[in-house]
Structure formats: C-alpha cells, structure tokens
Amino acid sequence: xxxxxxxxxxxxxxxxxxxxxxxxxxxxxxxxxxxxxxxxxxxxxxxxxxxxxxxxxxxxxxxxxxxxxxxxxxxxxxxxxxxxxxxxxxxxxxxxxxxxxxxxxxxxx
Amino acid sequence: xxxxxxxxxxxxxxxxxxxxxxxxxxxxxxxxxxxxxxxxxxxxxxxxxxxxxxxxxxxxxxxxxxxxxxxxxxxxxxxxxxxxxxxxxxxxxxxxxxxxxxxxxxxxxxxxxxxxxxxxxxxxxxxxxxxxxxxxxxxxxxxxxxxxx
Numbered sequence: 001x002x003x004x005x006x007x008x009x010x011x012x013x014x015x016x017x018x019x020x021x022x023x024x025x026x027x028x029x030x031x032x033x034x035x036x037x038x039x040x041x042x043x044x045x046x047x048x049x050x051x052x053x054x055x056x057x058x059x060x061x062x063x064x065x066x067x068x069x070x071x072x073x074x075x076x077x078x079x080x081x082x083x084x085x086x087x088x089x090x091x092x093x094x095x096x097x098x099x100x101x102x103x104x105x106x107x108x109x
Numbered sequence: 110x111x112x113x114x115x116x117x118x119x120x121x122x123x124x125x126x127x128x129x130x131x132x133x134x135x136x137x138x139x140x141x142x143x144x145x146x147x148x149x150x151x152x153x154x155x156x157x158x159x160x161x162x163x164x165x166x167x168x169x170x171x172x173x174x175x176x177x178x179x180x181x182x183x184x185x186x187x188x189x190x191x192x193x194x195x196x197x198x199x200x201x202x203x204x205x206x207x208x209x210x211x212x213x214x215x216x217x218x219x220x221x222x223x224x225x226x227x228x229x230x231x232x233x234x235x236x237x238x239x240x241x242x243x244x245x246x247x248x249x250x251x252x253x254x255x256x257x258x
Contacts, residue, residue: 010224010254
C-alpha cells in the first residue's frame with residue numbers, strides 16, 4: 001500500500017478512485033506510566049511514554065485505514081491527513097483519513 | 110512550611126528544567142547539523158520536478174511530546190496576569206516542533222525530498238485544572254520520495 005499526503009503519486013498514474021477511507025483509534029497508557037509521565041512533567045523534558053503512545057496510535061490508525069482501502073480494492077491512498085485530539089488527560093485519539101485510489105506505474109518515462 | 114516546600118520545588122524544577130532544556134537544544138543542533146539539507150523538506154510543494162526516475166514513495170512521520178516543568182508553569186502564570194511574551198512556553202513549543210521534524214527527517218533517511226510536510230500540534234492541558242502543567246504534542250508528516258540514479 002502506497003501512502004502519500006499529496007494529490008498524486010510521483011512516478012505513478014491514478015486510474016481509479018474509491019473515495020474516502022479513514023481509520024481512528026483512541027489509546028491510553030496504563031496508570032503507572034501516567035504517573036511516571038506526571039512526575040516527568042514536573043521536572044520537564046520529553047514524555048517518552050506519551051510519544052510512544054502517539055506513535056502506536058498513528059500506526060494503528062494507518063493500518064485500519066489501509067484495511068479499509070484493501071477491502072475496496074485500492075492499492076494506494078493519496079492525500080492522507082491526520083487529526084488528533086486529546087479526549088482526556090493521558091489518552092490520545094488519532095484519526096487518519098485519505099482518498100483510496102488505484103495507481104499504475106507510468107510506462108515509457 | 111508550605112511556602113518552604115514551594116520554594117524548594119521551584120528551585121529544583123528550575124535547575125532540572127534548564128539542564129534538560131540546554132541538553133535538548135544542544136542535541137537538536139548537532140542532529141540538525143548532521144542532517145543539513147538532507148533530505149530537503151518542502152512545505153507545500155506537491156509536485157516533484159526532476160528528470161530522474163522515482164524509485165520509492167512513502168509517508169514519513171515523527172512525533173514528540175514535550176512537557177514544561179513546574180517552574181515554567183509558575184512563572185507563566187504570573188506572566189499571564191500582566192500579559193506579554195511567554196518566553197518559557199515558546200521554547201517548549203520550539204523544542205517539540207524541531208524534535209518532531211527531526212524525527213520525521215531521520216525516518217526518511219535515504220530519500221531525496223520530503224514533499225508537503227505538515228506539522229500538527231495538540232496542546233494537551235487538563236481544562237478542569239488550570240494549575241496543570243501543559244505539554245505539547247507535535248506530529249510532523251510528509252511524503253518522502255526517493256530518486257533513482
């Protein structure tokens with residue numbers, strides 16, 4: 001599955017359009033890690049556990065989006081965007097959406 | 110007793126916060142130097158202008174969550190009363206953005222250009238509790254394109 005966040009795929013031609021696909025996930029860390037992050041927040045610095053949380057949430061949202069696109073028979077997703085929101089303290093929602101398309105390599109270039 | 114505790118907390122967090130921040134800035138500068146212009150990050154460009162063959166197209170992302178320390182929060186609350194620039198938070202935002210961008214570029218190692226890079230910011234702050242220390246979560250993403258020889 002090829003993902004881009006621009007309208008086209010460089011080096012490929014879009015031959016079919018399947019419309020919007022999206023994937024979302026809400027994730028939280030366990031209470032102990034939350035406490036650790038709270039402590040880190042007093043001292044300052046990067047909150048590694050929350051960065052990991054964001055990374056895994058993003059990967060999961062993308063994989064759900066890809067699943068949806070695969071079901072439609074697409075082989076690429078263009079114009080992928082992310083929207084994030086903080087629902088409560090310690091939980092993160094990542095929503096990924098894009099246009100599922102069918103792409104073909106350009107021949108003769 | 111409470112006042113003493115507060116003063117101790119402020120001194121400790123001031124020291125730890127400034128040490129961590131200095132080290133982080135040093136780290137950022139050295140990594141930015143190592144990655145200088147490679148790959149090129151283009152904000153908004155959506156087309157590749159090249160005669161070379163395109164080998165690989167993929168999406169790259171980078172995240173960073175940076176928290177402000179207690180001292181910064183305390184100073185900013187006072188600053189907020191009088192108004193004006195809140196320099197202590199500016200550095201937190203700056204660090205988070207640069208870190209996220211760097212991570213994106215590092216994950217795009219080998220690519221020639223990153224198209225249409227975007228930076229998304231979420232300010233995580235408990236709205237019910239105005240005393241809570243804000244933390245800044247930044248997500249940077251773009252399309253990495255690798256040229257052939």
